[in-house]
Amino acid sequence: MHTSVTVSRLTLTTVCGLLADDDIAYVTALDVLSEEMYPCLGQDNCYPLAFGVPAVLMIVATVLFVAGGFAYVKKPPQENVIFRVVSVVKTALKNKWNRRTESRNHWLEHYLDTHDCKMDTKCVELQESSKDVTACAETKFISDIRSLIRVIIMMAPVPFFWALYDQQSSVWMIQAVSMDVRITKGFKLLPDQMNSVNAILIMVFIPLFQFIIYPVCRKIVKLTDLRKMAVGGMMAAVAFIVAGFVQLGVNQTLPNEPPKGHAYVSFINAYSTNCNVIFTIGENSRTLGPNSALVDDKITNRRELLAIPLGDYSVKMTFLGECLGVQNSNHSLTVRLSENNVYYIAATPEGAFYSETDTKKPTSGRGESKLRLTLLTPCSQIQNATVRSWGCSTGNDDVNTYFGRIAICGYNPQAIDHPCDPRDKSNYHYYAWKTPESDFNRQRYQQFNGANFVEANGTAFEFTEVNEGRYRAYYVNYLHADSDRTPAKEEIEVYPIPDIDFEVKDVGGVYALTAAQNGRNSQQNVFNIWTIVPPNHCSIMLQIPQYVILTASEILFTITGLEFCYSQAAPSMKSVVQAIWLLTVAVGDLIIIVITEADFTSNVATSLFAYAAAMIVVMVVFILLSIFYYDYVDYTSTTSPVPTSPATSGHRSEIYDNISRISEKQL
Template sequence: MSEGSTKRDSNALSPAAEINVAPEKQMYTTWPDMIRHWPKTTFCIVSNEFCERFSYYGMRTVLTFYVLNVLKFSDNAATMFFNGFAVLCYATPMLGSIIADGYIGKFWTIFSVSIIYAAGQVVLALASTKKQGASIHPWLDITGLLIIAFGTGGIKPCVASFGGDQFELGQERMLSLFFSMFYFSINAGSMISTFISPIFRSMPCMGQDSCYPMAFGIPACLMILATCVFMAGSFWYKKPKPTMNVFGEVARVIGRAIANKSHSNESLPHWLDHYMDNHCCEHDNFCQKLRIEKRNKKACQKIGFIDDVKSLFRVLIMFLPVPMFWALYDQQGSIWLIQGIQMDCKITSGGLLLLPDQMQTLNAVLILVFIPIFQIIIYPLCSLCIELTPLRKMVAGGFLASAAFLITGFVQLQVNTSLPSLPGSNEAFLSVWNIAKNGCDVSVSMNAQTHKLTYQEYLHLYDDKEKNVPSNYYTIHDASKPPSMSFDFTGACPDFASNKPKFNVTIPKLEGGKIYYIAVTPDGILNPTMVKPDKPTEGTGESAYSILSLTYNQNFAYCRVDGVTATDGYLCDPKRPSDFFYWERAYDYGTDDIIENVVYAPGAGSGNAYSYDFKAVRPGKWHLYKMGTYLAKSVTQKTKGREAINSSLSETGQGDEITSQGGVYVIAVIDDNNTKKIEYFQVVSSNKVNILWQVPQIVVITAAEILFSITGYEFAYSQSAPSMKALVQALWLFTTSIGDSIIVLITALNLFSNMATEFFVYAALLSVRHFMAYGHAVMSSKISININLF
């Protein structure tokens, strides 16, 4: 779910939060009276909240994909980037609270920070209009996100409480309805945006097969609209003046108490009481103000404030396990999304895709469903057997979160079966691919291992369970000193092997940690060609394709032909990026899709072959064409339409229907005077586990949130002193920042090569932290906390 759906979201304060009240008026409880006396300006605040939540979650939902595919960060770097951004978003509310409470007030804080917030969204949207590799990346993107983090954090502590300020005593029923509307607007904004932003992302635009400018631009427009809507009520809002910087006062009390205690031999009931050692009410403005209000010359504001700070410390004990909970929960937008990329997104036989980032919508929907279910059914039933205290709810929620990650780990174990095996840093994997000639068999020997390959066969780099063929590639343990290989040809073989049926080939030095294949072609035995085993990360069901072209070294077009017949003509349309993929030479200021000029092994053939880069291609029916030297797409020229490209196309004879997802393939284009044919080599298995297997872990983590997050915040808020409520809210949000910092730290240490292991470790860490923290909470409560905790 979106955090905003619960009281974890800082925008959502309790109805009691910081409301300046006028003398009590008549209580309005009937609908006609409430409608007549309702503060109309609150509709501006609720509408503002809807737009702001739509803006934030719309941007946040697709951010990981943007970092992976445009900024080209690795999985680990993308995780650190996403959760590092979350760290800032949930650390800055403290600053927003200080500014609002101590300096310019809530209204001006919301307005000024909203302008900054909208500017950050615009900067990010503008940055996304530039292609990957542009010089503005990632610096302009980071600038925009830093501004957004300050903006969303700055207004978090202010909006809900500012809405509450518009009500007076006697309007408690109306105030409760306002917060219900407020929570609904949070959920509506986040739920809608998490569903439609991935759709915007997946649409083609600006010459690309995805549209991040739209995915970021629409949230930017919503944030501008949110600011305008908020300002629409500016002349009618009640605008309480700032009173006291609570955070600064708490820090000052703690600092002076510690200093005084270090110089005092006197034993006091609590170390904070040492603040009073040198306190003088005559020099304290707050004490003087209290004396005037109470008409009591002996009144001391600091005595009550110190008691409030003591209660703050007692409440903070409840926060001990909270950061670890958020360290698990906030992986939904980063590591769980990366898991979703490795899964099969097709959910119907007709090919309907459920995008990985759309899975976050389920969380937002479930929280709306679960809240009444827990309140009306589960809690009353459980109360028949055991007293449901806040501590017990939070313990249950913590263990449910651990269970969610255990489920995630077991799902990942199945996902791992379709992931590529990678060699060690000094190793290399080597496959052999026989595309010599129909009827020509090749026996390959290396290190006393012999494999016989018929025509079109290759050594599998993965376990192909559909064909019941295990992986049987060669492992070279020292890539810098690979052994020689022997090739024995039998049957009707090409000319190069007819006169010399056996070849001993010396393999050149290879790069450690890489995967290679040797293609046996009609013209000879090629030297090893490197492959990229990385699955596509675009998130719309793609598979990755490379081309190995014999003799031909110009441009290719891969065009969608679903529903197109030969009489239609103009099969390729460069202006439809999701239906047109290409491999080109010398485009976009010198980019070249040929990544390797592959030569034949000495004495085992002559000529050249060309290895083209891997491109992510969406599901559908496709046809491969040669374009010669024609440039269909380049930033140096205007993209031309179907008529222009049609005259430059020539047939390869290759047509293919892509139904699976996540596979990595090499297409061999054999085109010389004697032979014209197309062959396929699958390097990495397709995704096998359906994305709907993520549903159980999302259901469990959502139930955990109901028990842990909502209960924890409500309890901490209710037990904190009135003067500490805003600070408790900011500190609650800060626990999210700490939780995301834990994710960044563990990811930066790069401790796990297996995501399943990582999920199991997170589950264990939360369970252990739960036992430790609540053991401490139990002991502390028995000693000093006089509240109904258990």
């Protein structure tokens, strides 16, 4: 009865431990909810909110924990059992190799070669209490260590399970960042909120397994701890197989890296008129119609980017059709491909330029897209003198563009007095490029001037991550000093940039925006948006099955595993086996570090399948051990005879195996 009560308490402790492991998921959910209720308190960064909510919850949890202390039986710590086990093992090994004594049935018995019961207080106390001068306390302790070793051998797959389980917060999170987080219009399930799924499922699955699944299964097969662990381990492998197939879908929208020593090159024809441009670089030539570009999109099976060896090139552009003054002419643009990256070469009505671009998808995990704006409209086209003073204070206005702060705001046609309101909670979309050299830089381009090129200075506004929605671009002036605080509408002056009105419809895409004067004699801008990396197309809901399977695996493997280890360890070894169980978590994380640093593959899907295969191999070994190696041990027997020294009993190892064994194999 004592053991069953102990195991029941252990089950409760295990459940509480699992819930404690998922606290971060609850905190994340509450943190995100609080932010949605009152976004950032007017700040661009929510550090006080992000750290304040967990801090308050931790204080509440600590108070509740201390308040419940009276319900616990507080036993003072005794000896250090772990240290004693290490000492016995060390002495046994030393005696085995350094002393020439007769053979023993088990190498641990060599510890008794140098053991003297007369000098051991535990042995003396045992002999006095049992009135048996041959009684030896260390003999029983060696038996307990042997049981511990058997349990440790059966714990071999546990670290690898943790190596899979702990990737929920790393690999699976990264996978979710590259997925479509939109569930319904206006509702998103963000990657960091997916961790809450595991916590919710734990709360549901524990009673489900305890009161429904286990009783039903017991009517069909005999349930044992090792059988449940075997099924749980295999389910963990299945979860990673499912995750691998999901990743194959995610990979369809991830950019490819250029071959070593090469760069990918895209051409852009930004003309809106009937103007075709023939681009030629090296031996490669492509003809692009108006408002078109070369793209790589695995979803639509378009693989158009050119892999060009690194070096300097002269790109020839031939203009055919209605090309606003440069039709039927040839122009050349010198480009340098110096990095294994992606470059785009653009021909616009204002001029031609090239730029290296970023192909990394947004990493904030907020369901955003990433875009940059290249502004080629010269300052001479800005009619408002005040706006020119914000970013056109020096140089020739005919060859220099506005070089100052701009912002894009969520479009609100009803906001007439303040068309750009950074704090409008109903349309909370405001992104500003504020700092020169950090947020925006000069972009050299060759301005068309009849049949000739003139060197000019555009402005490249660096990539920023934006939510889906409709936007307008504005020249902006801050009336007060800059800070991380989102300004109020009264604290900024804005002036719309003509013709830059666009909509971001998807999440996870990477886009390049260009705005240029629509011909030398035009007062209008021509605005284009180009897809560099396609948006995410796999719904984040596709992760639900792998979370369900892994959570079920967690119930079967971790709760049952700790119960098995605790019940199968000798009473004196229970604290040791719990410590070793906790150590397996660290070993599992170490496995992840080693495999990650080895960098066997850059394909996440391949890595997920490899983890699944390795887990299957580990579990096959575990099943074989369960069948051919391990027998259950029952420590509820209270009739065990007093252990005696091998020196007085013919060195029979059976003297310290006076426990009732269950002979039936586990699988």
